[in-house]
Amino acid sequence: MKNKFFISIISLLIIFVAWQLWPKQKKPPTDLLTEIAATSTGDVRGFVQNGLNIYLGIPYALPPTGSRRFKAPEPLPKRDGIFDAYEFGAVCPQTYDPVELDDPKEHVNNEDCLSLNIWSPTSSSDKKAVMVFIHGGGFVVGSSKSMLYHGDVIAKNGDVVFVSLNYRMGLFGYFDFSVIGGPEYTDSANNGLRDQMLALQWVKDNIAAFGGDPQNVTVFGESAGGSSVAALLGVDHPQQYFKRAIIMSGSPQHTAEESLSIAKLIRSETGITSPFLWKNIPAVGINYIQDQVSRAVGSPMSDLLFAPTYGKNNIVKRSPLDAALQGNTKGIDLMIGTMGNELSYWSFYDTKEDHICEQTTDDNIFTSIDPAQTSKIKELYTLYKKNPERSGYTDGELILTMGDDYVFRVPSIQLAEAQSKVANTYLYRAEYPVNLPDQPCQNNRAPHGSELPFVFGKINETSGTDFIGLSRDQQDTVIRERLMNELMMAWVNFAKTGNPNGEALQGWPLFTSESQPIMRFGITSKSENAPFREEYIAMSEFRKTFNVFDALK
Numbered sequence: 001m002k003n004k005f006f007i008s009i010i011s012l013l014i015i016f017v018a019w020q021l022w023p024k025q026k027k028p029p030t031d032l033l034t035e036i037a038a039t040s041t042g043d044v045r046g047f048v049q050n051g052l053n054i055y056l057g058i059p060y061a062l063p064p065t066g067s068r069r070f071k072a073p074e075p076l077p078k079r080d081g082i083f084d085a086y087e088f089g090a091v092c093p094q095t096y097d098p099v100e101l102d103d104p105k106e107h108v109n110n111e112d113c114l115s116l117n118i119w120s121p122t123s124s125s126d127k128k129a130v131m132v133f134i135h136g137g138g139f140v141v142g143s144s145k146s147m148l149y150h151g152d153v154i155a156k157n158g159d160v161v162f163v164s165l166n167y168r169m170g171l172f173g174y175f176d177f178s179v180i181g182g183p184e185y186t187d188s189a190n191n192g193l194r195d196q197m198l199a200l201q202w203v204k205d206n207i208a209a210f211g212g213d214p215q216n217v218t219v220f221g222e223s224a225g226g227s228s229v230a231a232l233l234g235v236d237h238p239q240q241y242f243k244r245a246i247i248m249s250g251s252p253q254h255t256a257e258e259s260l261s262i263a264k265l266i267r268s269e270t271g272i273t274s275p276f277l278w279k280n281i282p283a284v285g286i287n288y289i290q291d292q293v294s295r296a297v298g299s300p301m302s303d304l305l306f307a308p309t310y311g312k313n314n315i316v317k318r319s320p321l322d323a324a325l326q327g328n329t330k331g332i333d334l335m336i337g338t339m340g341n342e343l344s345y346w347s348f349y350d351t352k353e354d355h356i357c358e359q360t361t362d363d364n365i366f367t368s369i370d371p372a373q374t375s376k377i378k379e380l381y382t383l384y385k386k387n388p389e390r391s392g393y394t395d396g397e398l399i400l401t402m403g404d405d406y407v408f409r410v411p412s413i414q415l416a417e418a419q420s421k422v423a424n425t426y427l428y429r430a431e432y433p434v435n436l437p438d439q440p441c442q443n444n445r446a447p448h449g450s451e452l453p454f455v456f457g458k459i460n461e462t463s464g465t466d467f468i469g470l471s472r473d474q475q476d477t478v479i480r481e482r483l484m485n486e487l488m489m490a491w492v493n494f495a496k497t498g499n500p501n502g503e504a505l506q507g508w509p510l511f512t513s514e515s516q517p518i519m520r521f522g523i524t525s526k527s528e529n530a531p532f533r534e535e536y537i538a539m540s541e542f543r544k545t546f547n548v549f550d551a552l553k
Contacts, residue, residue: 037209042079057089060202063112070177089115091143109283116165119155127213136223138303153457158492161212167195174306176263189259189309218244218495226250230320231308244333256311299349324418333498337428340446342404347441357396357441417513431522435469454487
């Protein structure tokens with residue numbers, strides 16, 4: 001009797017495990033399916049919805065698991081049968097962040113996550129411009145699955161083929177594992193970027209099967225995604241991957257020395273020096289290690305731990321600025337810009353002890369890294385306070401504005417100056433004042449990422465209002481609708497022709513280093529030559545003597 005009971009229990013366990021592991025049948029959200037698209041990795045079938053052919057979760061690389069962890073992605077061999085692209089692929093391993101992920105129950109430990117998504121209009125057979133989006137998240141969180149990044153509105157309204165993708169992040173994608181595993185892991189600090197490059201190659205090879213023009217590809221991204229686009233300018237012959245680039249609030253990158261130093265710091269802090277353990281510990285363990293290291297560093301400095309790395313022995317040979325100055329980016333049209341109040345966004349990560357908007361001239365992110373800079377910070381503070389546009393700013397907001405210029409605005413203008421010598425270049429600044437009264441540091445300012453709901457047409461959806469708040473009144477609603485049309489169509493027009501001007505927006509001049517024209521998007525949108533010029537010059541000089549990455553030494 002006991003044996004029968006034991007056998008029954010074992011049989012039930014086997015059935016349960018088999019049920020869990022058995023591939024689940026995917027169900028399309030609509031009954032109308034696309035025609036089968038033949039690709040280099042096998043046949044793909046999607047579904048039709050609202051005038052779009054939609055393909056979700058298409059794998060573009062072998063799973064970077066097992067022996068492939070911490071190594072460059074490997075192309076996916078051609079599969080037999082038909083891949084049903086009805087559901088988003090897994091998000092890449094990360095610690096759950098409610099700002100970046102929609103579902104608190106999201107599974108965040110699946111390394112088999114290298115997939116991409118396509119939204120393509122059904123309206124005609126003409127080959128359409130292709131827009132490839134790289135999501136942000138500080139190179140540690142985020143996913144193309146986010147509702148904010150769904151390409152339905154921009155693909156339909158803009159009549160373009162929209163592509164989004166996942167890439168490895170954090171320790172999986174931007175950790176110089178050579179300090180643990182030796183020379184075979186050289187340039188592992190760029191694995192996430194190499195994922196993106198493989199995805200872009202897949203797009204070039206296959207997008208024609210989805211109605212796209214492989215000779216007219218624009219890659220764009222925000223924050224870490226913007227930094228990724230900037231890094232791609234530094235690879236050899238970036239023209240092979242895309243024709244145009246849009247960099248939205250691109251974050252800093254690492255030199256090879258900085259990545260090596262950070263990797264040694266992580267090795268020292270964790271005390272784990274065994275390659276076997278690093279390569280075989282479950283993904284949840286790697287996520288835990290990363291989370292503990294990030295907590296020890298603290299926000300916002302933890303966002304500097306992982307980033308693309310450039311150096312002579314890396315796949316990214318040169319910094320974005322050097323890439324442009326050396327002619328590596330010749331012929332690539334560029335649109336680049338920043339927000340009016342970038343760093344205020346990080347108030348989302350305030351703790352009871354630390355409030356990013358409460359910095360002072362004596363106690364701030366600059367002086368905490370290098371106390372010898374205190375007098376210079378006070379000098380810069382006086383300069384920044386003089387500008388009447390900052391009337392009403394608190395001391396903390398002025399310090400954040402200086403940080404905005406150090407991290408985002410000055411590098412963007414410098415890159416625009418260099419790129420304008422070799423290709424059409426456009427510079428912008430987005431300044432719509434968000435309505436987030438529960439976030440006083442951000443409220444009535446233009447924080448990092450708050451242009452995204454306008455570009456993606458999500459200003460009336462929860463994914464968008466989480467960033468910009470609800471409309472204040474009818475007048476605000478009209479402003480938002482106008483601004484959404486301007487931004488979305490400027491991005492689309494640029495992707496199609498290299499010129500953002502069109503019916504929705506006119507009068508945005510090409511950038512030149514002499515006049516430095518910039519399109520200021522906001523309650524009203526207008527072009528202006530070199531706003532905040534004095535601050536730009538002063539911060540450019542300060543950046544020569546101060547390195548924010550010293551905080552991680």
